[in-house]
Amino acid sequence: MKYVSTRGAAPVLEFGDVLLEGLATDGGLYLPESWPPLPDLAADADYVTIAVEVMWPFVEGSISRDEFAAMVADAYGTFHPPAGSTPDVVPVVDLRDNLWLAEIFWGPTLAFKDIALQLVGRLFDHELERRHDRVTIVGATSGDTGSAAIDACRDREHIDIFILHPEGRTSEVQRRQMTTVPSANVHNIAVDGTFDDCQDLVKALFADEGFRREVQLSAVNSINWARVMAQIVYYVTSARAVNQRLGRPLDAPVNFCVPTGNFGNIFAGFAAMRMGLAIDQLIVASNSNDILTRFFNTGTMDIRGVSPTLSPSMDIQVSSNLERLLFEMSGRDGAGMAELMLRFRSDGSVTVLPDQMAWLSERFSAGRYDDDECLALIGERFRDDGILIDPHSAVGVGVAERLRRGTDVPTICLGTAHPAKFPDAVEQATGQRPPLPDHLADLFERPERFATMADDVETLKAYVRSHLVSHS
């Protein structure tokens, strides 16, 4: 498989290059040159089997089938859904009235980013081994991404990972998930500043060309194609599982509702659709930072400020993966995309043409759900059914109830975080503090390890240089 940039002016690359480079040199995002059809699958195929089959065409030519299958099995072996839940890895729960919750959060750090990052960490290490190379991953986090990236990179031979978090400003669960990882290649830094200060420090490192080359700086951010690729799989497994439970043909159409911020998760659903998965309605769910809802309902994308919500992992200003959808919408017109994105950058706003709006409306619906609505929904679902739902997943369930067209077609909501990852909001809504699952039950007893640092880029550079595993 070859990969092309959404802006049409970067070299066409192989999977291994796309994996390590992330962003294309023309500022665009990589997409496969064509969409392969979904494979034929046995009725009883498990998650790992389906994952290998679905992703194989995207990596073929860059990696051997046996090595790939081993990495996939290893990555999803880190998932621990409760005994007895089905299907494996990503269980599906009945929410009544033909509404379903696909629990994509049973990975090591309890949010769905593990699905992509557990595989991407292994793919990185494999590709670097092949090239006799190594990288230094540096990132800033306010919570979910940092812990998932650390867990994915721990003990990888060819990777050092440095994650900056704002001191005292992440939740204790999130901080401990990062700081209790004992691996020598994992470096946590608590910065005396805000999340924005952390992000600015990371940007400053990447902007220093010399330093960047010296330590082989890299990132595993949400625009990386490999992350999207890994997320296609649970659309396939969840649709099959729900159809199977309802006694419908395994390929009967379903709806999906996805709580999203960067549009990464739901773009994977669109990719599944492109590959032939029967999806009737693809529903985009936002919290009150609703740039996506406004875009899908009006055709205009405009930047506004971000306000904090109970679903912080969806508090974004611009949805970076939307560019991939716009590229598909434009019939893969790279030059047109480059111009559109330039206009968006300079004006802070862009409007699509009426026929493009029709193309979008045919495939997507979008709605928003604010904090008060979420708290009410979480409380109600707990009182009525005894189910605890985290505030991100609640945005999806609420919007699905509101926007699905009837109950004949099953609607699958993606549960993106375990309720114990956001215990304060869940407790506020239900009076119940959700317990951590077994594999994290002793999180609060594990020793923590992190450095504290002033908000200063030279101090950070010196720290990175002196703490690389390869230099120790």
Ligand SMILES: *Cc1c(COP(=O)(O)O)cnc(C)c1O
């Ligand atoms: C990252 C995240 C999201 C948003 O994912 P996108 O890729 O931005 O769509 C939603 N919920 C949780 C819990 C997350 O960690």
